[in-house]
Amino acid sequence: MDTERLISDVVKNVIKKLEEVPQSNTADVQLSTVSESGQKAGAAYAKTSSQDRKIVCGVSVRHVHLSREHLDILYGKDYEPKTLRELYQPGTYAYEEAVTIVGPKLNAIQNVRILGPLRNKTQVELAKTDCVILGVNAPVRRSGDLKGSASVVLIGPKGVVFLDEGVIRANRHIHLDTEDASYFGIKDNEEVDVRIGGSKGLTFNNVQARISPDFKSEMHVDTDDANAADIVNGTLVEMVDASCITSILTQVADSNHTPPSIPDGSFASEITDPNILKSVSVFSPLEGKSMLDSKSSSRQNLAGSQSGSRKIVITVEDLDNYMESGIKLTSSTILSPLARDEAVKRGIKIM
Numbered sequence: 001m002d003t004e005r006l007i008s009d010v011v012k013n014v015i016k017k018l019e020e021v022p023q024s025n026t027a028d029v030q031l032s033t034v035s036e037s038g039q040k041a042g043a044a045y046a047k048t049s050s051q052d053r054k055i056v057c058g059v060s061v062r063h064v065h066l067s068r069e070h071l072d073i074l075y076g077k078d079y080e081p082k083t084l085r086e087l088y089q090p091g092t093y094a095y096e097e098a099v100t101i102v103g104p105k106l107n108a109i110q111n112v113r114i115l116g117p118l119r120n121k122t123q124v125e126l127a128k129t130d131c132v133i134l135g136v137n138a139p140v141r142r143s144g145d146l147k148g149s150a151s152v153v154l155i156g157p158k159g160v161v162f163l164d165e166g167v168i169r170a171n172r173h174i175h176l177d178t179e180d181a182s183y184f185g186i187k188d189n190e191e192v193d194v195r196i197g198g199s200k201g202l203t204f205n206n207v208q209a210r211i212s213p214d215f216k217s218e219m220h221v222d223t224d225d226a227n228a229a230d231i232v233n234g235t236l237v238e239m240v241d242a243s244c245i246t247s248i249l250t251q252v253a254d255s256n257h258t259p260p261s262i263p264d265g266s267f268a269s270e271i272t273d274p275n276i277l278k279s280v281s282v283f284s285p286l287e288g289k290s291m292l293d294s295k296s297s298s299r300q301n302l303a304g305s306q307s308g309s310r311k312i313v314i315t316v317e318d319l320d321n322y323m324e325s326g327i328k329l330t331s332s333t334i335l336s337p338l339a340r341d342e343a344v345k346r347g348i349k350i351m
Helices: 003-020 068-075 128-134 178-184 223-229 274-280 316-322 337-346
Strands: 028-030 044-046 055-060 063-067 083-086 093-102 107-119 123-125 150-155 160-170 173-176 191-196 202-211 218-222 236-240 267-270 312-314 333-335
Touching: 055 223, 063 068, 063 093, 068 107, 068 150, 068 160, 107 128, 128 223, 160 218, 173 178, 178 202, 202 223, 218 223, 312 316, 316 337, 333 337
Parallel strands: 055 218, 063 107, 123 160, 173 202, 312 333
Antiparallel strands: 028 044, 055 236, 063 123, 083 093, 093 107, 093 150, 107 267, 150 160, 173 218, 191 202, 191 236
């Protein structure tokens, strides 16, 4: 193959296409159009110099949307959550309240923020990294599409909820007001390509466009996507044809347009609090399945297995009691991973 000739032909093609694009600041370049099945939107984007219309990006850390029913269980009957901070989208806010999320590995992510307003169904939104920590297989879904999604245990100060379904990894989506949607030629629920600049710049595909006159234009990504592209709250992004290869510099919105970050005091760790363990000892590593009746939602029901017998949870603090007798594992015994490692170090026999 004549490499030099191939490169020359490619360069000539690019130059020719650029010459075909009108130089006016108001000229549009049509994005690829797809079928009505909606896998990707056909849209127009403006080719201007300093007047390109950018969209601000917000990073969504792990969070929970609660139903009234589950808020009553977790925080008490008719509890009214307190607003901590208004978020970028009108009518949305971060509450002061938070919950602990527990998965099948008996790992917990604590202080996970509750966002408002309350919803008809509880929805937990995690990044893939969070799912690995918890041991859940949450699907990528559009908000509200919860049927058959993953399950976890939610713990509040007043009670515990076994969430049979409702855990998702939110799809990439972009909120557009009607003016911007008209400008870009995008319809509600179509999918677009969005490009991020900078040293770790990349193009996100399959970004769902959600359009409403009540929205502020803003793209949402989870923390995994944000870290991959080196995005922070306020990074400006642009909708493009996915074949675009021109490099761009990172831009950040001014302070008036920077979405406030969701207050995040959460951290991941193994559960060591005996009171929590007694309430959530519902996943058995020995049996590899949930020991909880999925219809149960009270702390009292969560304390035992389906047969009504309470499970024994052994943590590091309990190891002194097993120095001589050793630890005998049965179907009603859970030995936490941290306690297992420490028992081996101490020479405690595990049977």
